[in-house]
Amino acid sequence: MSNKLDLKALTALVIGSMIGAGVFSLPQNMAAVASPAAVTLGWLITGFGMICLALTFQELTLSKPEVQGGVFGYAQAGFGDLCGFFSSWGYWLSAAVANVSYLVIVFSTLGLFFDTPTFKLFGDGNTLLSVALSSVLIWLVHTLVLRGVQTAAIVNYVTTIAKLIPIIVFIIATFIAFKWDTFTFDFTGVNIANEPSLFDQIKQTMLITVWVFIGIEGAVVVSSRAKNTKDVGRATILGLLICLFLYVSVTLLSMGVVSTPELAKLQNPSAAKILETLIGEIGAAIIGIGLIISVSGAYLSWTLLATETPYTAAKIGMFPKIFAETNQNGTPTYSLWLTSCAVQLCLILMFMIGGGYDDLLTIASEMILVPYLLVAAYLMKLSFSELDTFKVKAIAFLATVYGIWLLYASGIHHLLLATLLYLPGLAFYINAMQESGKPGFNMRNKILLGVIIFASVYGVYLVAEGVKL
Template identity: 40%
Template sequence: MQADDRTQKRTAKLSVGTLTAMVVGSMVGAGVFSLPSRFAGETGVLGALISWLVAGTGMLMLAFVFQRLAMRKPDLDSGVYAYAKAGFGEYLGFFSAFGYWASACVGNVTYWILIMSTVGAVLPVLGEGDTLVSFAASTACVWLFYLLVRRGVKEAATINRIVTVAKVLPIIAFVLIAIFLLDVQVLMDNFEGYGSTGPLFEQVRGTMLATVFVFLGVEGASVYSRHARRREDVGRATVLGFLMVLAIFASVTIVSYGILPMEELAELRQPSMAGVLEAAVGGWGAAFVSVGLIVSVLGAYLAWTLMSSEVLYVAAKDGDMPRFLARSDANDVPRSALLLTTILIQVMLLVTLVSDDAFTFALDLTSALSLIPFLLAAGYALKLAAGRGGPAHGSPTVRDLVIAVAAVLYTAFLLFAAGLTFVLLSFVIYAPATILFAMTRREQGRRVFSRGELVIFVVSVIGGLAGVVALATGAISI
């Protein structure tokens, strides 16, 4: 009983500043350092501006969705998962929890790939983060961080707040240096992009998964809501953190077009931001960005490890994951969830060894896995706005309805932009996860599926089998 009291005292203590740092720390990670090459490989300045307008507006609507849901449904913790369950039932809620968790784990793999690729510029044995040596080094780091997070949730969150400040400063410095050295003629030459080889719509579509990846974490404060001092701080931190990060991402992308021609930008090794600054100021620029990247990525890895473990833990506490995942210690650390998270990261590191482009594959799969949880959260906001989501604080407004409709349309467009390959790969991961759902129902002495849930299960299995067949026949590759 005394241990439970100590645990209770350690929760609900995070301020709006720390929650905002969680949002910024979650989003500013590996993705921002890859933006110049990813965008230049798809489109030019015009397409990039349109992409950030679409992505910024869509993700802002999602940020508003999480802000409004935090206020109208304060009883729901671990937002992304809880909203899907409240709106669409236990099985889809389970899929949302699992998909969000799996997305976070795969995203964490990209961090180690990028770190090893960065150091690989000096130590060729590490390659571009896809060699056996880099795999062994990444594995050691994964388990070192597992030990760090086990020390305590609040301690790790405090470290993240400090690291967030340390990693944003080098990125801002990059933008300022690039603006000062920007060549207007090069920028204008890159303006139209690949207009002669593809329509602008397809160029913009090609950037969408990259924008989803860099914006993952916008829901960070909502996921960690049970630790907030005040419920309204969750919404404030979400919107404030999003606006800060949007300005950073768009700036990094556009100024890079003023340093190198698109063809050269597209061919840069990751982290491409280092190559851009090296072209602008020399070798010290690459070293400067590389140090900033390592600090940034380590901070983001810490934040995502915290959030992904939290999702499993809260789902288990609510009876939607097996009971063993609901165990925590006196330091408020969900140890079983943390261990399972670390194991999946380890498994995905193994998968990237056989990928043609480990970083891009992990990045796109991370984005694709997150889309179902985001779509379900937006769908629940739409139900509330339409007055069909059950009891809530306050009455729905026209603004709520507009925000929810925009968020649903945006996430549906992202599924289209992801394409069939990553939708099928997502099913390959989602379908076997139902084993955990079945374990939970058996623990509770309940029937595994209702009639409606059985239909969803069959669809997921068909999608998973189609994905396996496509991989086996070479119709899709990783």
């Protein structure tokens, strides 16, 4: 069976990576921090920034097809082996840790259907039964991916279609029930005492929208498996536009059905309560089932992306060579085992410590934003040499500024703490450099390593001083 992916499979991977559980909670999340005017402006700014980032990926896939490794290859080509390694390590680790959150959400959602006030089977997704069934799911997906990337991509394509159905039902129902007077009531949110300014509201919305587009790089990560290199950029743009339409529709249409203050008080997933109000109890069931399918599909997408990361990094000499080995189905076996074991370990640790996972998830998620900035910075670097055109310069500048904004909006102290998670990966890097015969730490790499160590120490200091995560 061919392991090459066509435009449909690549687009499904992008959409499947971006759409998880967040879309079903967006109405309440947004209403809790901003007015309809601020939400509208926030989406415009975020949409523009993400389009610039998507165009950056497209420009690089077309202009630098010889650069292998996608996101991490661009970091290596632009800024050296150690920077490329940190980009790939951070991306892989954050994807593995984030996958644990998908498992937690799946079984906490099942708790809505099966738990009672006096008897909790699934709880918040952290009961012994939830952890046991989550472990079963980890190894079921592991077995599926072992059958080949193409097989997993087909399943991902089906789950992506399935997860879009309840979202489209929600959009149609809220569109029919939409009332302009409800939407424009206290449109700016600044007429009430002690309410934040419009600018502050916009900033708060963008703190939320930072995360709903994580996964836009899905097609780029698996670019080596694309049937047509041009499809990588097309899938990235197409997937982004589809998700942007869905996110904006779900958020703004909800504000025309339920007033913003009432929307802010709803329990999440807030989309379930809204649809239940419109079409009855079946509405809550549609969203609940849709959420489980959506998150399960996202777990599969991110398992594919996480598995592909050490594999592609090993092929360009940033990870030990063993991770580039594949089975008869073309699946990078050792990379998959590394990923599945990492997810299983995080799941067990979460159960044992009984808390602290949210902070780890936030810190690890921050690491996934660094490769975005490095990709934009690489295009910026090229725009002053071989790609010296106004179009490329404009795209690179806007994408770089937006990449810096993403890191700032998500919390600089989280980024400082995230540098701690880079250090264990140095063992992989040193081994890879020894295999290739390259010097692991030239002067530039020593400076970068020094910056990483200093940042991690300062991050620990901030925590010790009581800085809230």
